Structures are given as C-alpha cells and as structure tokens.
Amino acid sequence: MERTPAPERLTATMRRHPFGVDVALTVAFVLITVVLPGPAYRSPAEAVLFGLLISVPLAWRRKAPIPAAAAMVVVGLLQLVALPDLLLADVAVLPMIYSLAAYAPRWAAQTGLGLGLFGAVLAGLRYYSYGAGDALLATVTTGGIAVVAAWALGNLRRARVQRLAALEERARLLELERDQEMRLAAQTERARIARELHDVVAHSLSVVIAQADGGLYAGRTDPDKATGALEQIAATGRQALTDMRSLLGVLREDGRQEYAPQPDVAAIKELVEDVRTSGLDVDLIEEGLPQPMPAGPQLAAYRIVQESLTNVLKHAGPAGRAWVRLQWRDDALELSVLDDGRGAAAVLSDGQGQGLRGMVERAALHGGRLTAGPRHGGGFGVHAALPYRTAAR
Numbered sequence: 416m417e418r419t420p421a422p423e424r425l426t427a428t429m430r431r432h433p434f435g436v437d438v439a440l441t442v443a444f445v446l447i448t449v450v451l452p453g454p455a456y457r458s459p460a461e462a463v464l465f466g467l468l469i470s471v472p473l474a475w476r477r478k479a480p481i482p483a484a485a486a487m488v489v490v491g492l493l494q495l496v497a498l499p500d501l502l503l504a505d506v507a508v509l510p511m512i513y514s515l516a517a518y519a520p521r522w523a524a525q526t527g528l529g530l531g532l533f534g535a536v537l538a539g540l541r542y543y544s545y546g547a548g549d550a551l552l553a554t555v556t557t558g559g560i561a562v563v564a565a566w567a568l569g570n571l572r573r574a575r576v577q578r579l580a581a582l583e584e585r586a587r588l589l590e591l592e593r594d595q596e597m598r599l600a601a602q603t604e605r606a607r608i609a610r611e612l613h614d615v616v617a618h619s620l621s622v623v624i625a626q627a628d629g630g631l632y633a634g635r636t637d638p639d640k641a642t643g644a645l646e647q648i649a650a651t652g653r654q655a656l657t658d659m660r661s662l663l664g665v666l667r668e669d670g671r672q673e674y675a676p677q678p679d680v681a682a683i684k685e686l687v688e689d690v691r692t693s694g695l696d697v698d699l700i701e702e703g704l705p706q707p708m709p710a711g712p713q714l715a716a717y718r719i720v721q722e723s724l725t726n727v728l729k730h731a732g733p734a735g736r737a738w739v740r741l742q743w744r745d746d747a748l749e750l751s752v753l754d755d756g757r758g759a760a761a762v763l764s765d766g767q768g769q770g771l772r773g774m775v776e777r778a779a780l781h782g783g784r785l786t787a788g789p790r791h792g793g794g795f796g797v798h799a800a801l802p803y804r805t806a807a808r
C-alpha cells in the first residue's frame with residue numbers, strides 16, 4: 416500500500432481537529448505578542464494580563480466565534496480604561512474579525528466590522544490624541560484599513576467554504592443518483608435474465624414432455640415412431656443446452672453483445688417446424704414484405720412466438736390446432752398466435768405464470784404492446800405489435 420505523503424497527512428489531521436489547530440495558533444500568538452514584549456511595557460504585569468485576556472479568545476474563533484468576539488470586546492474596553500499603552504497583542508482583533516466574517520452568521524460579521532472600526536477610532540483617541548492631529552488620523556486610518564481588510568478576507572473565506580459545501584452536496588447527490596441507477600439497471604437485468612431463462616427452459620421442457628408422451632404411446636405399437644421421438648428429444652435437449660450456453664455467455668460478457676448469438680424473426684420458421692414435429696398441428700402464415708428490424712425486437716418476436724406455442728402445448732389440451740401469423744405492416748411487425756384449444760377455461764389458472772408477464776415486458780421494452788386471452792368462440796390468442804424503430808424515449 417502506498418503511504419500518503421507527510422504534508423498531506425498533516426493537512427488532513429489539521430482539518431479533522433480545527434479546535435486543536437486554533438489552540439496551537441493562539442499559544443504561538445501569545446508567545447510572540449504577549450510573553451516576549453511583555454517586560455518592555457510601562458506596566459509589564461498588567462500588559463501581560465491584558466495581552467493574555469485579549470489573545471486567549473482566539474482559540475475559540477471557529478468553535479464559538481460570537482462569544483469569543485464578545486469576550487474580546489469586553490477586554491478591549493477594559494484595556495482602554497485601565498492601560499496606558501496599546502498592546503502588540505491587540506492585533507488579535509484582526510483574526511477575530513476575519514473569523515466572524517468567515518464562520519459566524521451575517522449579522523455577527525457586520526457587527527464585528529462596525530465594532531472593529533469603532534474600536535480603531537476609540538484606540539486612536541485614547542492613545543494618540545496627544546500632539547498633532549496627524550498622528551491620530553494616521554492611526555485611525557491604518558487601524559480602519561486593517562479592520563476592513565481582515566473582514567474582506569474573511570468574506571472571501573466564507574464564499575470558498577460555501578462553494579466547497581455546495582460541491583460536496585452535489586457530489587453526494589450524484590453518487591446517490593448513480594447508486595439508484597445501478598440498482599435499477601441490476602433489476603432490469605435480473606428481469607431480462609429471468610425472461611430468457613424461462614422462455615428457453617420452459618419451451619424445451621414442454622417440447623420434450625410432449626415428445627416423450629408421444630413416444631411412450633407409440634412405443635407399444637410403432638417402435639420406429641418411438642425412436643423418432645427419442646431423436647427429437649435428444650435434438651431439443653441439445654438445442655436447449657446451446658441456447659442456455661449462449662445465454663450464459665451473454666451474461667458473462669460486458670453487455671455489449673446483448674443479443675449477439677440470439678434467434679431472430681427468420682428463425683421462427685424453424686421453431687414452428689420443431690413444434691410441429693413434437694405433435695402440435697401448427698401453421699405459419701406470413702403476410703407482407705419482411706422489413707429490417709434491430710436485433711432486440713427480433714429476439715422479442717421469436718421469444719413471444721416460442722412462449723405462446725409452449726403455452727399451447729401446455730394448456731390448450733390434446734386436440735388443439737394452432738396458427739402463427741406474422742404481418743409486416745407499415746411501421747410494425749404484428750404477431751398473432753392462435754389456437755382452438757380449451758382456452759377460456761384455463762385463464763390464469765395457477766397465477767404463477769412467468770410466461771405472459773415476460774411477453775408483455777418484452778413487447779413494452781421495444782415500444783410495442785401485447786395482449787393475450789381467450790378468443791370468442793373458443794381457443795386462446797396472443798397478439799403483439801413490435802415497431803421496426805423504437806421511438807426515442
């Protein structure tokens with residue numbers, strides 16, 4: 416693991432302990448402005464005492480700027496009355512005004528500026544009103560400029576802090592949004608996997624079951640037919656394995672080849688053939704000229720027909736016939752899968768169906784729609800329309 420460079424570690428520590436930093440700065444400030452020059456004053460003991468009193472509030476300049484400033488104001492007023500000298504430590508007023516502007520509410524910052532200017536005038540009158548008026552004016556002007564400069568710097572600091580806070584908030588919101596998007600994407604992806612697995616597995620198993628039933632029946636009378644059924648079972652099983660493998664392959668990819676080796680509308684012909692060999696009497700009717708269509712809706716069309724035929728095998732009853740109709744319209748491919756089985760009796764019988772739900776989702780995903788239900792006069796019908804081009808959403 417790489418070690419963080421020492422200066423960065425120091426900055427991070429300082430950021431985590433602002434009060435500690437302020438205490439350390441105050442101690443340094445006291446050493447330089449109170450302890451060292453202390454003996455030079457006319458009344459050293461009082462100078463040190465007032466110097467300390469006016470400097471120590473600096474330690475709270477960020478933690479509690481308003482009480483710290485108030486304490487400083489009180490000490491400053493007492494000093495004006497009690498001390499014959501202006502102290503070096505009185506410079507502490509400037510960082511205090513800076514801190515008020517940077518860290519305290521607006522009103523406190525304004526009050527700090529006003530009191531600072533007022534203090535400069537008072538100090539000038541108290542300590543420099545002897546001799547010429549020039550000294551007084553110079554002192555008050557210098558003090559005033561220093562006060563305004565400290566206040567302005569504090570304001571800059573406040574703006575920076577606010578900008579940083581806004582940026583942090585934005586980053587937090589962006590992260591939240593990204594998390595949500597990822598969760599949503601994962602959910603969509605899970606639903607997609609569930610649909611694919613369902614359609615591939617349920618279809619192959621239904622075909623295998625139908626063929627096995629037929630083979631079982633034929634076994635007693637017609638061994639050739641039974642062998643044919645077994646061959647069909649083996650072929651269906653192999654196809655299912657291939658489908659599963661390509662599906663799992665897609666899941667392992669980074670998602671770009673989402674529909675890469677998947678079946679398309681043209682493959683519906685073979686699908687219908689396969690189902691016919693498993694014993695269901697099914698016809699394919701195609702109207703219109705095939706149109707170019709993206710891989711996504713093509714796969715959806717294939718899966719919708721596949722699941723509808725699987726449902727016919729499972730639910731329509733033994734004597735059923737079925738029709739698959741593909742109509743290439745102006746802007747959409749319309750699909751119908753109809754049968755004349757027992758349709759109406761069985762609608763949503765177990766309530767566990769994944770198939771219909773998956774079909775509706777598939778159609779919606781590509782900007783189309785799908786309806787399914789018993790037909791007037793018996794049987795079951797699935798109707799879907801898949802636009803050639805998905806409208807931009």
Ligand SMILES: Nc1ncnc2c1ncn2[C@@H]1O[C@H](COP(=O)(O)OP(=O)(O)OP(=O)(O)O)[C@@H](O)[C@H]1O
Binds near residue numbers: 726730754764768770
């Ligand atoms: N061709 C059909 N004939 C009669 N009933 C049907 C036909 N297709 C669907 N149904 C009815 O609609 C219900 C829902 O179908 P769906 O495909 O969603 O579920 P399923 O086939 O029962 O189970 P799954 O597809 O999850 O394996 C079925 O349980 C069945 O009652």
Ligand SMILES: [Mg+2]
Binds near residue numbers: 726768770771
């Ligand atoms: Mg089904």
